[in-house]
Amino acid sequence: xxxxxxxxxxxxxxxxxxxxxxxxxxxxxxxxxxxxxxxxxxxxxxxxxxxxxxxxxxxxxxxxxxxxxxxxxxxxxxxxxxxxxxxxxxxxxxxxxxxxxxxxxxxxxxxxxxxxxxxxxxxxxxxxxxxxxxxxxxxxxxxxxxxxxxxxxxxxxxxxxxxxxxxxxxxxxxxxxxxxxxxxxxxxxxxxxxxxxxxxxxxxxxxxxxxxxxxxxxxxxxxxxxxxxxxxxxxxxxxxxxxxxxxxxxxxxxxxxxxxxxxxxxxxxxxxxxxxxxxxxxxxxxxxxxxxxxxxxxxxxxxxxxxxxxxxxxxxxxxxxxxxxxxxxxxxxxxxxxxxxxxxxxxxxxxxxxxxxxxxxxxxxxxxxxxxxxxxxxxxxxxxxxxxxxxxxxxxxxxxxxxxxxxxxxxxxxxxxxxxxxxxxxxxxxxxxxxxxxxxxxxxxxxxxxxxxxxxxxxxxxxxxxxxxx
Amino acid sequence: xxxxxxxxxxxxxxxxxxxxxxxxxxxxxxxxxxxxxxxxxxxxxxxxxxxx
Numbered sequence: 422x423x424x425x426x427x428x429x430x431x432x433x434x435x436x437x438x439x440x441x442x443x444x445x446x447x448x449x450x451x452x453x454x455x456x457x458x459x460x461x462x463x464x465x466x467x468x469x470x471x472x473x474x475x476x477x478x479x480x481x482x483x484x485x486x487x488x489x490x491x492x493x494x495x496x497x498x499x500x501x502x503x504x505x506x507x508x509x510x511x512x513x514x515x516x517x518x519x520x521x522x523x524x525x526x527x528x529x530x531x532x533x534x535x536x537x538x539x540x541x542x543x544x545x546x547x548x549x550x551x552x553x554x555x556x557x558x559x560x561x562x563x564x565x566x567x568x569x570x571x572x573x574x575x576x577x578x579x580x581x582x583x584x585x586x587x588x589x590x591x592x593x594x595x596x597x598x599x600x601x602x603x604x605x606x607x608x609x610x611x612x613x614x615x616x617x618x619x620x621x622x623x624x625x626x627x628x629x630x631x632x633x634x635x636x637x638x639x640x641x642x643x644x645x646x647x648x649x650x651x652x653x654x655x656x657x658x659x660x661x662x663x664x665x666x667x668x669x670x671x672x673x674x675x676x677x678x679x680x681x682x683x684x685x686x687x688x689x690x691x692x693x694x695x696x697x698x699x700x701x702x703x704x705x706x707x708x709x710x711x712x713x714x715x716x717x718x719x720x721x722x723x724x725x726x727x728x729x730x731x732x733x734x735x736x737x738x739x740x741x742x743x744x745x746x747x748x749x750x751x752x753x754x755x756x757x758x759x760x761x762x763x764x765x766x767x768x769x770x771x772x773x774x775x776x777x778x779x780x781x782x783x784x785x786x787x788x789x790x791x792x793x794x795x796x797x798x799x800x801x802x803x804x805x806x807x808x809x810x811x812x813x814x815x816x817x818x819x820x821x822x823x824x825x826x827x828x829x830x831x832x833x834x835x836x837x838x839x840x841x842x843x844x845x846x847x848x849x850x851x852x853x854x855x856x857x858x859x860x861x862x863x864x865x866x867x868x869x870x871x872x873x874x875x876x877x878x879x880x881x882x883x884x885x886x887x888x889x890x891x
Numbered sequence: 892x893x894x895x896x897x898x899x900x901x902x903x904x905x906x907x908x909x910x911x912x913x914x915x916x917x918x919x920x921x922x923x924x925x926x927x928x929x930x931x932x933x934x935x936x937x938x939x940x941x942x943x
Contacts, residue, residue: 687904688903688904688910689903689904689906689910690910694911705930708930708934711934711937711938711941712933712934712937712941715941715943716941716943735912738910738911738912739911739912740911740912740913740914740920740923742920742923742924742926742927743912743913743923745923745926745927745930746923746926746927746930749930790892790894791894791912792894792895792912793892793893793894793895794892794893794894794895795894795895795897795903795912796895796897796899796900796903797900797903798900798904799900799901801900803893803895804895
């Protein structure tokens with residue numbers, strides 16, 4: 422085979438790998454659509470699912486316009502270098518900085534690299550993959566805030582989270598020159614803190630401002646609100662898991678000319694071990710949440726995600742026999758954290774803060790214990806607990822919670838966050854979408870039906886999954 | 892605690908073999924395997940006993 426053909430083969434393998442990993446990642450959003458639609462009550466199904474579509478819409482375009490550039494422009498700032506942008510010239514820059522400037526310029530919306538360009542097969546496919554990561558952050562938030570948030574307010578929040586907040590965290594902690602890596606020895610292979618932690622704590626900030634749904638807490642007592650279709654929710658989460666295999670595969674770096682697969686930090690990995698560790702974490706996560714929630718199906722199915730997120734940060738370095746107890750433990754704690762949040766009247770409809778925020782934070786700091794001592798590059802600090810803790814706190818609190826709370830408070834100050842009480846009671850389907858999810862049901866509905874109340878057995882079941890119909 | 896089987900960045904980046912944590916501590920790996928088995932047994936027991 423000719424040398425140029427061999428070279429092209431290397432490019433094609435890389436291009437095809439990220440292309441199909443990104444397509445698989447789209448299943449995350451198929452899953453979120455079903456998951457959140459199932460959790461909503463009848464009167465909010467279409468509004469909930471439409472909001473999910475708008476997450477893909479807003480973050481997809483927004484990430485193309487600004488997010489991709491932020492990722493490439495911010496890895497050194499503010500600790501070890503400038504923000505790279507079109508206002509700079511490569512003249513006078515070091516070779517390494519000139520390379521970063523080229524990458525940042527190549528990520529601008531009008532750059533030649535992002536369009537059809539036979540000299541660059543990879544930049545557009547990286548844009549594709551990164552945009553899917555970004556949409557995931559928006560989808561993490563979207564389920565928590567359903568049934569009372571204004572569509573416009575949600576879109577603004579999704580843009581801030583998906584196109585700015587998590588992207589800065591990724592530039593700092595998920596980039597081969599990011600200052601988390603070079604100055605802290607930080608390691609977060611599967612983005613436990615950088616995607617899940619940021620999104621989970623951003624969501625917490627939003628929820629504090631947004632407040633609970635009407636009827637969720639009465640006289641200080643937690644009143645569970647039932648999902649309208651729990652089987653749909655379970656199927657949705659299984660779709661999310663399919664997508665997560667693509668997500669974690671896409672975290673591996675497979676570039677033309679390389680002699681092996683590496684992480685974003687340049688350290689060696691194998692794709693096979695990522696697959697094995699992901700399915701083990703999924704299985705052990707189910708077990709942990711099943712046991713902890715005493716068989717609650719909602720928490721059990723969420724446990725798989727909790728398990729994966731707990732191990733994702735270090736799954737490239739963990740042996741499988743460590744993955745099982747770690748994923749089990751994270752998923753076992755998750756329902757307890759969800760209940761803990763309820764004490765503060767935080768109405769997180771899908772448990773996003775517990776699953777993504779808590780497990781993301783936990784998983785990141787655990788790397789500082791169970792993968793301590795690995796040196797990821799000459800002159801870098803080894804992976805250590807303090808470095809992991811610092812990175813997790815910056816990601817989750819400074820880039821997650823604070824922007825979520827601050828932007829939500831700002832939107833709320835202008836009356837743009839929460840729907841009116843009348844709209845909320847009527848349901849958002851008619852006002853947001855003009856149609857309900859089950860229009861045939863309307864024709865057989867009897868207006869004066871008595872209010873449905875839970876049976877004693879249903880009322881005694883764990884919260885987060887049960888309900889009364891208002 | 893140092894769980895890395897490598898002493899330097901070069902050793903790690905040019906590794907040719909197992910790169911996972913505790914790779915040079917078989918005792919810990921045996922203990923973790925025992926823990927996995929214990930979790931499985933606990934799970935089986937709970938699958939019988941959890942009732943509503």
